Amino acid sequence: MEELLHYPGYLVGICSLLGLIIGSFLNVVIHRLPKMMENEWARQCAELRGEEAPAIEPLSLSRPASHCPDCGHAISALENIPLLSWLLLGGRCRACRKPISPRYPLVEALTGALFALAAWKLGSGWPLVGALFFLAAAVALTFIDFDTQLLPDDITLPLLWAGLLFNLGGAFTDLSSAVIGAAAGYLSLWLVYWAFKLATGKEGMGHGDFKLLAAIGAWLGWQMLPLTILFSSFVGALVGILLIVLARHGRHVPIPFGPYLATAGVIALFWGPALTRAWLGHLQ
Ligand SMILES: [Zn+2]
Known part of the structure:
Protein backbone atom coordinates (compact mmCIF):
# COMPACT_ATOMS: atom_id res chain seq x y z
CA MET A 1 0.00 0.00 0.00
CA LYS A 121 1.40 18.32 -8.16
CA LEU A 122 2.09 17.45 -4.50
CA GLY A 123 2.47 13.65 -4.32
CA SER A 124 1.64 11.83 -1.09
CA GLY A 125 2.27 13.49 2.29
CA TRP A 126 0.91 16.14 4.65
CA PRO A 127 0.88 18.96 2.06
CA LEU A 128 -1.55 16.86 -0.03
CA VAL A 129 -3.87 16.29 2.96
CA GLY A 130 -3.80 20.03 3.68
CA ALA A 131 -4.37 20.95 0.03
CA LEU A 132 -7.47 18.71 -0.19
CA PHE A 133 -8.92 20.44 2.89
CA PHE A 134 -8.13 23.89 1.42
CA LEU A 135 -9.63 23.00 -1.98
CA ALA A 136 -12.86 21.58 -0.51
CA ALA A 137 -13.34 24.77 1.55
CA ALA A 138 -12.58 26.95 -1.50
CA VAL A 139 -15.24 25.16 -3.60
CA ALA A 140 -17.88 25.41 -0.86
CA LEU A 141 -17.15 29.12 -0.19
CA THR A 142 -17.17 30.00 -3.90
CA PHE A 143 -20.65 28.59 -4.51
CA ILE A 144 -22.15 29.74 -1.19
CA ASP A 145 -20.92 33.31 -1.74
CA PHE A 146 -22.11 33.23 -5.35
CA ASP A 147 -25.61 32.15 -4.25
CA THR A 148 -26.08 34.12 -1.04
CA GLN A 149 -23.25 36.71 -0.72
CA LEU A 150 -22.25 35.01 2.52
CA LEU A 151 -18.92 33.49 3.53
CA PRO A 152 -19.87 31.45 6.63
CA ASP A 153 -17.60 31.71 9.70
CA ASP A 154 -18.20 27.97 10.08
CA ILE A 155 -15.90 27.50 7.06
CA THR A 156 -13.58 30.55 6.99
CA LEU A 157 -12.46 30.34 10.64
CA PRO A 158 -11.65 26.58 10.74
CA LEU A 159 -9.86 27.11 7.41
CA LEU A 160 -7.71 29.80 9.04
CA TRP A 161 -6.81 27.66 12.09
CA ALA A 162 -6.13 24.64 9.89
CA GLY A 163 -3.73 26.68 7.75
CA LEU A 164 -1.72 27.70 10.81
CA LEU A 165 -1.73 24.11 12.14
CA PHE A 166 -0.53 22.60 8.84
CA ASN A 167 2.27 25.17 8.72
CA LEU A 168 3.44 24.22 12.22
CA GLY A 169 5.27 21.53 10.28
CA GLY A 170 5.95 23.88 7.36
CA ALA A 171 3.58 22.15 4.92
CA PHE A 172 3.29 25.20 2.63
CA THR A 173 5.36 27.95 4.26
CA ASP A 174 7.21 28.62 7.53
CA LEU A 175 5.11 29.37 10.60
CA SER A 176 6.06 33.05 10.93
CA SER A 177 5.11 33.73 7.28
CA ALA A 178 1.79 31.98 7.97
CA VAL A 179 1.01 34.02 11.11
CA ILE A 180 1.98 37.31 9.42
CA GLY A 181 -0.01 36.18 6.36
CA ALA A 182 -3.16 35.65 8.44
CA ALA A 183 -2.92 39.06 10.11
CA ALA A 184 -1.89 40.94 6.94
CA GLY A 185 -4.60 39.22 4.89
CA TYR A 186 -7.31 40.36 7.30
CA LEU A 187 -5.88 43.85 7.75
CA SER A 188 -5.33 44.63 4.08
CA LEU A 189 -8.98 44.09 3.07
CA TRP A 190 -10.18 45.72 6.31
CA LEU A 191 -8.26 48.86 5.27
CA VAL A 192 -9.71 48.73 1.74
CA TYR A 193 -13.20 48.32 3.26
CA TRP A 194 -12.84 51.40 5.49
CA ALA A 195 -11.17 53.53 2.80
CA PHE A 196 -14.04 52.67 0.44
CA LYS A 197 -16.66 53.28 3.13
CA LEU A 198 -15.22 56.66 4.16
CA ALA A 199 -14.90 57.74 0.52
CA THR A 200 -18.29 56.57 -0.76
CA GLY A 201 -20.40 55.86 2.33
CA LYS A 202 -21.05 52.36 0.92
CA GLU A 203 -19.88 48.92 1.98
CA GLY A 204 -17.80 47.46 -0.82
CA MET A 205 -17.31 43.99 0.64
CA GLY A 206 -18.26 41.86 3.61
CA HIS A 207 -16.30 40.84 6.70
CA GLY A 208 -16.23 37.28 5.34
CA ASP A 209 -13.86 38.50 2.62
CA PHE A 210 -11.32 39.66 5.26
CA LYS A 211 -11.49 36.28 6.98
CA LEU A 212 -11.08 34.39 3.71
CA LEU A 213 -7.96 36.39 2.77
CA ALA A 214 -6.65 35.86 6.33
CA ALA A 215 -7.13 32.11 5.80
CA ILE A 216 -5.31 32.23 2.44
CA GLY A 217 -2.44 34.09 4.17
CA ALA A 218 -2.39 31.46 6.94
CA TRP A 219 -2.06 28.65 4.36
CA LEU A 220 0.30 30.18 1.85
CA GLY A 221 2.17 32.88 3.79
CA TRP A 222 2.15 36.68 3.40
CA GLN A 223 4.31 36.37 0.28
CA MET A 224 1.29 35.12 -1.69
CA LEU A 225 -1.06 37.96 -0.67
CA PRO A 226 -0.13 40.53 -3.37
CA LEU A 227 -0.67 37.95 -6.11
CA THR A 228 -3.98 36.83 -4.59
CA ILE A 229 -5.32 40.39 -4.22
CA LEU A 230 -4.14 41.47 -7.69
CA PHE A 231 -5.60 38.43 -9.43
CA SER A 232 -8.94 38.47 -7.60
CA SER A 233 -9.43 42.23 -8.10
CA PHE A 234 -8.55 41.98 -11.79
CA VAL A 235 -10.88 39.05 -12.51
CA GLY A 236 -13.58 40.49 -10.22
CA ALA A 237 -13.47 43.86 -12.00
CA LEU A 238 -13.49 42.17 -15.41
CA VAL A 239 -16.54 40.05 -14.55
CA GLY A 240 -18.23 43.06 -12.90
CA ILE A 241 -17.78 45.25 -15.97
CA LEU A 242 -18.94 42.40 -18.21
CA LEU A 243 -22.11 41.96 -16.12
CA ILE A 244 -22.87 45.70 -16.20
CA VAL A 245 -22.23 45.90 -19.96
CA LEU A 246 -24.46 42.90 -20.58
CA ALA A 247 -27.05 44.73 -18.42
CA ARG A 248 -27.81 41.61 -16.47
CA HIS A 249 -26.75 43.45 -13.34
CA GLY A 250 -27.47 46.96 -12.11
CA ARG A 251 -24.39 49.02 -11.30
CA HIS A 252 -25.36 48.95 -7.63
CA VAL A 253 -26.13 45.27 -7.26
CA PRO A 254 -23.33 43.86 -5.09
CA ILE A 255 -21.05 41.35 -6.76
CA PRO A 256 -19.61 38.74 -4.40
CA PHE A 257 -15.83 38.95 -4.05
CA GLY A 258 -15.38 35.57 -2.32
CA PRO A 259 -15.42 33.45 -5.50
CA TYR A 260 -12.53 35.47 -6.97
CA LEU A 261 -10.55 35.38 -3.72
CA ALA A 262 -11.04 31.62 -3.43
CA THR A 263 -10.08 31.07 -7.08
CA ALA A 264 -6.98 33.25 -6.66
CA GLY A 265 -6.12 31.27 -3.52
CA VAL A 266 -6.32 27.97 -5.44
CA ILE A 267 -4.12 29.38 -8.24
CA ALA A 268 -1.63 30.67 -5.64
CA LEU A 269 -1.62 27.24 -3.95
CA PHE A 270 -0.64 25.44 -7.16
CA TRP A 271 1.37 28.04 -9.09
CA GLY A 272 2.03 30.87 -6.59
CA PRO A 273 5.78 30.38 -6.04
CA ALA A 274 6.43 30.01 -9.78
CA LEU A 275 4.29 33.06 -10.63
CA THR A 276 5.92 35.20 -7.93
CA ARG A 277 9.40 34.20 -9.13
CA ALA A 278 8.50 35.05 -12.72
CA TRP A 279 6.99 38.37 -11.67
CA LEU A 280 9.91 39.39 -9.41
CA GLY A 281 12.36 38.33 -12.11
CA HIS A 282 10.55 40.65 -14.49
CA LEU A 283 11.01 43.63 -12.18
CA GLN A 284 14.77 43.20 -11.84
ZN1 LIG B 1 -38.94 14.59 -8.21
Missing part, protein backbone atom coordinates in the same frame (compact mmCIF):
# COMPACT_ATOMS: atom_id res chain seq x y z
CA GLU A 2 2.74 2.42 1.03
CA GLU A 3 4.58 1.73 -2.24
CA LEU A 4 1.41 2.03 -4.30
CA LEU A 5 0.77 5.47 -2.81
CA HIS A 6 4.06 6.64 -4.25
CA TYR A 7 2.96 5.58 -7.70
CA PRO A 8 1.58 8.88 -9.08
CA GLY A 9 -1.16 7.44 -11.32
CA TYR A 10 -2.60 5.44 -8.43
CA LEU A 11 -2.62 8.44 -6.08
CA VAL A 12 -4.22 10.70 -8.72
CA GLY A 13 -6.95 8.08 -9.31
CA ILE A 14 -7.70 7.66 -5.60
CA CYS A 15 -7.80 11.43 -5.05
CA SER A 16 -10.10 12.09 -8.01
CA LEU A 17 -12.56 9.46 -6.70
CA LEU A 18 -12.31 10.99 -3.22
CA GLY A 19 -12.92 14.41 -4.80
CA LEU A 20 -16.14 13.17 -6.46
CA ILE A 21 -17.43 11.88 -3.11
CA ILE A 22 -16.39 15.02 -1.19
CA GLY A 23 -17.91 17.11 -4.01
CA SER A 24 -21.22 15.32 -3.45
CA PHE A 25 -21.03 16.26 0.25
CA LEU A 26 -20.09 19.85 -0.67
CA ASN A 27 -23.33 20.08 -2.68
CA VAL A 28 -25.20 19.45 0.57
CA VAL A 29 -23.07 22.01 2.45
CA ILE A 30 -23.56 24.65 -0.29
CA HIS A 31 -27.30 24.06 -0.32
CA ARG A 32 -27.99 23.72 3.41
CA LEU A 33 -25.41 25.72 5.40
CA PRO A 34 -26.85 29.17 4.41
CA LYS A 35 -30.37 27.92 5.26
CA MET A 36 -29.13 26.61 8.63
CA MET A 37 -27.56 30.05 9.31
CA GLU A 38 -30.82 31.82 8.42
CA ASN A 39 -32.76 29.53 10.77
CA GLU A 40 -30.28 30.30 13.55
CA TRP A 41 -30.58 34.07 12.96
CA ALA A 42 -34.38 33.83 13.00
CA ARG A 43 -34.16 31.99 16.32
CA GLN A 44 -31.77 34.58 17.80
CA CYS A 45 -33.91 37.52 16.60
CA ALA A 46 -37.01 35.96 18.18
CA GLU A 47 -35.08 35.43 21.42
CA LEU A 48 -33.92 39.09 21.45
CA ARG A 49 -37.48 40.30 20.95
CA GLY A 50 -38.63 37.99 23.72
CA GLU A 51 -40.86 36.05 21.31
CA GLU A 52 -41.27 32.33 20.97
CA ALA A 53 -38.80 30.62 18.66
CA PRO A 54 -40.28 30.38 15.14
CA ALA A 55 -41.48 26.92 14.16
CA ILE A 56 -38.89 25.89 11.57
CA GLU A 57 -38.37 22.35 10.38
CA PRO A 58 -35.07 21.17 11.85
CA LEU A 59 -32.33 21.15 9.21
CA SER A 60 -28.78 19.88 9.48
CA LEU A 61 -26.18 18.58 7.05
CA SER A 62 -27.37 15.01 7.65
CA ARG A 63 -31.11 15.53 8.13
CA PRO A 64 -33.55 15.30 6.47
CA ALA A 65 -32.19 12.77 3.95
CA SER A 66 -31.69 14.05 0.37
CA HIS A 67 -34.91 14.34 -1.59
CA CYS A 68 -36.20 15.84 -4.82
CA PRO A 69 -37.19 19.48 -4.11
CA ASP A 70 -40.12 19.16 -6.55
CA CYS A 71 -41.85 15.92 -5.57
CA GLY A 72 -40.14 14.96 -2.31
CA HIS A 73 -38.96 11.61 -3.77
CA ALA A 74 -36.30 10.23 -1.40
CA ILE A 75 -33.00 9.85 -3.25
CA SER A 76 -31.67 6.31 -2.86
CA ALA A 77 -27.98 5.46 -2.54
CA LEU A 78 -27.97 4.26 -6.17
CA GLU A 79 -29.35 7.60 -7.37
CA ASN A 80 -26.74 9.42 -5.29
CA ILE A 81 -23.54 8.16 -6.96
CA PRO A 82 -21.49 11.25 -7.81
CA LEU A 83 -21.60 12.24 -11.49
CA LEU A 84 -22.75 8.78 -12.72
CA SER A 85 -26.29 8.92 -11.33
CA TRP A 86 -26.94 12.34 -12.83
CA LEU A 87 -25.68 11.15 -16.23
CA LEU A 88 -27.60 7.84 -16.12
CA LEU A 89 -30.82 9.56 -15.04
CA GLY A 90 -30.39 12.10 -17.87
CA GLY A 91 -30.29 14.94 -15.34
CA ARG A 92 -33.85 14.29 -14.18
CA CYS A 93 -35.57 13.11 -10.98
CA ARG A 94 -36.40 9.41 -11.29
CA ALA A 95 -39.90 9.89 -9.88
CA CYS A 96 -41.22 13.16 -11.36
CA ARG A 97 -38.77 13.60 -14.28
CA LYS A 98 -38.25 17.28 -13.38
CA PRO A 99 -34.73 18.43 -14.33
CA ILE A 100 -32.00 18.34 -11.65
CA SER A 101 -29.57 21.26 -11.83
CA PRO A 102 -26.35 20.43 -13.73
CA ARG A 103 -24.57 22.31 -10.96
CA TYR A 104 -24.62 19.19 -8.75
CA PRO A 105 -22.46 17.07 -11.10
CA LEU A 106 -20.43 20.19 -11.96
CA VAL A 107 -19.42 20.71 -8.30
CA GLU A 108 -18.57 16.98 -8.05
CA ALA A 109 -16.48 17.02 -11.24
CA LEU A 110 -14.72 20.26 -10.25
CA THR A 111 -13.80 18.87 -6.80
CA GLY A 112 -12.62 15.61 -8.40
CA ALA A 113 -10.45 17.50 -10.90
CA LEU A 114 -8.94 19.80 -8.22
CA PHE A 115 -8.16 16.81 -5.94
CA ALA A 116 -6.53 14.98 -8.87
CA LEU A 117 -4.44 18.08 -9.69
CA ALA A 118 -3.34 18.34 -6.04
CA ALA A 119 -2.25 14.67 -6.01
CA TRP A 120 -0.39 15.13 -9.28
